[in-house]
Amino acid sequence: MELFAVPDLPEIREGDDLAAMVRDRVDLRADDVVCVASTVVSKAEGRTFDLGDFPAGPRAREIAARLGAISGEEKDPRFAQAVLEESTELLMEAPFLLTETRFGHVGVNAGIDRSNVPDGDLLLLPERPSESAERIREGLPVDRVVVTDTCGRPFRHGQRGVAIGWAGMHASRDWRGETDRDGRELGVTVESVVDELAAASNLVAGEGDGGTPAVVVRDFEWGEHGGSDELFRDVGGDFVRQALRGWEFDG
Amino acid sequence: MELFAVPDLPEIREGDDLAAMVRDRVDLRADDVVCVASTVVSKAEGRTFDLGDFPAGPRAREIAARLGAISGEEKDPRFAQAVLEESTELLMEAPFLLTETRFGHVGVNAGIDRSNVPDGDLLLLPERPSESAERIREGLPVDRVVVTDTCGRPFRHGQRGVAIGWAGMHASRDWRGETDRDGRELGVTVESVVDELAAASNLVAGEGDGGTPAVVVRDFEWGEHGGSDELFRDVGGDFVRQALRGWEFDG
Ligand SMILES: Nc1nc2c(ncn2[C@@H]2O[C@H](COP(=O)(O)OP(=O)(O)O)[C@@H](O)[C@H]2O)c(=O)[nH]1
Ligand SMILES: Nc1nc2c(ncn2[C@@H]2O[C@H](COP(=O)(O)OP(=O)(O)O)[C@@H](O)[C@H]2O)c(=O)[nH]1
Ligand SMILES: [Mn+2]
Ligand SMILES: [Mn+2]
Ligand SMILES: [Mn+2]
Ligand SMILES: [Mn+2]
Numbered sequence: 001m002e003l004f005a006v007p008d009l010p011e012i013r014e015g016d017d018l019a020a021m022v023r024d025r026v027d028l029r030a031d032d033v034v035c036v037a038s039t040v041v042s043k044a045e046g047r048t049f050d051l052g053d054f055p056a057g058p059r060a061r062e063i064a065a066r067l068g069a070i071s072g073e074e075k076d077p078r079f080a081q082a083v084l085e086e087s088t089e090l091l092m093e094a095p096f097l098l099t100e101t102r103f104g105h106v107g108v109n110a111g112i113d114r115s116n117v118p119d120g121d122l123l124l125l126p127e128r129p130s131e132s133a134e135r136i137r138e139g140l141p142v143d144r145v146v147v148t149d150t151c152g153r154p155f156r157h158g159q160r161g162v163a164i165g166w167a168g169m170h171a172s173r174d175w176r177g178e179t180d181r182d183g184r185e186l187g188v189t190v191e192s193v194v195d196e197l198a199a200a201s202n203l204v205a206g207e208g209d210g211g212t213p214a215v216v217v218r219d220f221e222w223g224e225h226g227g228s229d230e231l232f233r234d235v236g237g238d239f240v241r242q243a244l245r246g247w248e249f250d251g
Numbered sequence: 252m253e254l255f256a257v258p259d260l261p262e263i264r265e266g267d268d269l270a271a272m273v274r275d276r277v278d279l280r281a282d283d284v285v286c287v288a289s290t291v292v293s294k295a296e297g298r299t300f301d302l303g304d305f306p307a308g309p310r311a312r313e314i315a316a317r318l319g320a321i322s323g324e325e326k327d328p329r330f331a332q333a334v335l336e337e338s339t340e341l342l343m344e345a346p347f348l349l350t351e352t353r354f355g356h357v358g359v360n361a362g363i364d365r366s367n368v369p370d371g372d373l374l375l376l377p378e379r380p381s382e383s384a385e386r387i388r389e390g391l392p393v394d395r396v397v398v399t400d401t402c403g404r405p406f407r408h409g410q411r412g413v414a415i416g417w418a419g420m421h422a423s424r425d426w427r428g429e430t431d432r433d434g435r436e437l438g439v440t441v442e443s444v445v446d447e448l449a450a451a452s453n454l455v456a457g458e459g460d461g462g463t464p465a466v467v468v469r470d471f472e473w474g475e476h477g478g479s480d481e482l483f484r485d486v487g488g489d490f491v492r493q494a495l496r497g498w499e500f501d502g
Contacts, residue, residue: 001455003252011432092490106406118433150439154405154491155357156413157481158423158443160450172409173458181262181460182369188401188458192409199411200451203471204252207424207439209432220454230408239343239500240405240491247494 001220003204005212011118012213014046019139022214033144033220035201036136037213038164039113041126041147048120054081063093070095070251079112082122086110091241094249103128104232105164106241107151125149129165137167144168148198150207154240161202163194163231170227178225190228252470254455256463262369263464265297270390273465284395284471286452287387288464289415290364292377292398299371305332314344321346321502330363333373337361342492345500354379355483356415357492358402376400380416388418395419399449401458405491412453414445414482421478429476441479 006025012018018041022034042048056064056077063084064077080097084090087099087110099110103125111125126132129147137145147165152158163171173191180186201215235241257276263269269292273285293299307315307328314335315328331348335341338350338361350361354376362376377383380398388396398416403409414422424442431437452466486492 001254003254003451095490113438114435150442154489155484156443156446157479157484158441158446159439160443160446162407175458178459181462184365186458187364188410190409191401191453191458192407192411193454195407195409195411196450196454199447200254200454202442203444203447203451206474207426207437207442208429211432223457228408233406233408238405239346239498240495243494243498244491247490247497249490 002218003200004216004218005204005210006214006216009040009211009214012040012043013119014044014048016044017139018044018214019136023140026216028141028216029218030141030143031219032142033146033169033197033217034136034140034142035146035148035197035205035215035217036133037205038111038125038129038147038149039123040213041129041132041136042113042123045126045132047124047126049082049122049124051076051078051082051121054078054085056081057084060084063097066094067096070249079109079122082112082124083110086112086124089235091244092247092249095251098244101125103130103164105149106232107149111149111151111164125164130167131165133165133167142168146194146197146201148201148205150202161198161200161205163198166194169194169222170229171231172228173222174226174228176226192231193222194231252468252472254451254466254468256455256461257465257467260291260462260464263291263294264370265295265299267295268390269295269465270387274391277467279392279467280469281392281394282470283393284397284420284448284468285387285391285393286397286399286448286456286466286468287384288456289362289376289380289398289400290374291464292380292383292387293364293374296377296383298375298377300333300373300375302327302329302333302372305329305336307332308335311335314348317345318347321500330360330373333363333375334361337363337375340486342495343498343500346502349495352376354381354415356400357483358400362400362402362415376415381418382416384416384418393419397445397448397452399452399456401453412446412449412451412456414449417445420445420473421480422482423479424473425477425479427477443482444473445482
């Protein structure tokens with residue numbers, strides 16, 4: 001398996017045809033997986049906004065005041081408003097905003113970025129990243145596309161690449177019913193391949209000014225396995241979300 | 252960046268010299284990263300046990316009875332005993348056991364595996380996986396080794412590869428103080444490189460009977476970045492752990 005960044009991509013602007021830009025720069029093969037950072041998908045889709053686009057309501061002002069008091073730094077209530085508008089549920093209000101986005105992904109600040117955003121104050125995640133992945137895929141001679149983001153997680157420090165959208169493949173490789181080296185049924189049943197691809201591509205894309213938002217994964221073999229397309233847990237099957245519903249920051 | 256499995260590894264047994272087995276099969280370069288599945292590290296370190304090695308105390312019997320009642324399947328209290336002995340804190344007792352292992356990793360059943368284990372009922376994680384990584388590294392002509400496991404996570408379905416030990420490198424690439432394409436300070440500051448390497452190598456290693464527990468990552472460039480060696484969060488900085496402390500399964 002090989003990974004390489006698509007070279008020489010310019011600053012992406014609203015309306016840019018990402019697929020055309022990628023296919024002009026790389027000699028792609030049908031079985032390549034193209035991983036694209038959500039940052040540039042959002043830029044191409046016009047998801048850049050100014051804080052002024054989000055006049056703060058009372059809820060956002062309350063949240064920002066609390067976060068400001070906790071951090072000792074003033075927080076712009078319009079940013080909290082943007083997060084609220086992107087979200088269907090607030091999992092944590094303090095000491096930071098953890099929400100479920102409209103498309104099911106759980107992340108801090110609804111994944112809204114303030115870095116690598118030249119034309120505005122805020123870059124929102126794509127509205128429906130799997131549809132974005134499908135549109136990009138239609139413009140490429142490859143079968144599989146993943147839209148990635150970088151985000152943190154419980155239990156472990158730091159951030160890593162995750163998939164927020166995918167097309168042309170299942171989200172997970174399903175080992176259910178398969179057996180291990182000794183004929184016993186497997187403990188691990190569902191391997192989140194799109195997340196592992198996103199993590200791998202993040203090693204090449206980086207987080208900074210590298211200018212490498214698109215990464216080609218070549219010779220990744222899915223193998224003879226079933227697939228599953230569930231990636232985001234519902235609260236019913238997510239005990240951590242249930243626990244967070246009853247929890248209150250008191251620090 | 253390129254990844255490939257170390258070919259033709261046999262069934263690993265207690266006392267096997269994993270480093271020698273890898274270096275005999277691959278022409279390694281100093282800047283390769285060798286990722287090794289904890290399964291085989293554990294086998295080599297004699298971490299295979301029988302259920303009979305863990306006579307259940309009252310706590311384990313209570314836990315197993317509860318889990319049995321929830322699942323409608325009898326649960327062996329000796330398995331719960333093994334999990335307790337591997338753990339320093341129980342984060343969840345039901346509907347499954349989520350614990351912090353002695354070396355700081357949070358996982359279901361303390362990472363104890365029942366698949367790919369021919370000689371006993373249970374395979375425990377290495378006792379100190381970063382020391383295991385260091386020992387393997389000393390026997391290899393490479394600078395960097397990662398010990399991986401597969402585990403699940405909140406918010407997202409499925410499992411993915413994570414690092415549980417590492418040697419010869421920092422756990423994370425620290426982008427703090429660096430700037431984005433527009434000179435703004437970066438939003439993402441600490442990229443968990445060892446987890447991203449583990450996830451990437453898992454795509455190649457698989458979860459089944461592939462017999463490919465060791466994966467070489469070639470031409471991964473760290474770049475000019477600082478590093479951090481914190482991977483496992485303390486409860487003080489982990490709000491999800493705090494929330495779980497006050498939560499009780501009632502399903
Ligand atoms: N060529 C190019 N690279 C970009 C652009 N925006 C971001 N990048 C690069 O894309 C990669 C990922 O950026 P990041 O902000 O971490 O994206 P995210 O993980 O999707 O939030 C980095 O190498 C950035 O330098 C752009 O408009 N053009
Ligand atoms: N050659 C060889 N491969 C093994 C052995 N044990 C497990 N594997 C392989 O190692 C890979 C990872 O196995 P898995 O059970 O998922 O390990 P874990 O992720 O560390 O729990 C799979 O390809 C297994 O077939 C062994 O003793 N010898
Ligand atoms: Mn982002
Ligand atoms: Mn990123
Ligand atoms: Mn395991
Ligand atoms: Mn595994």
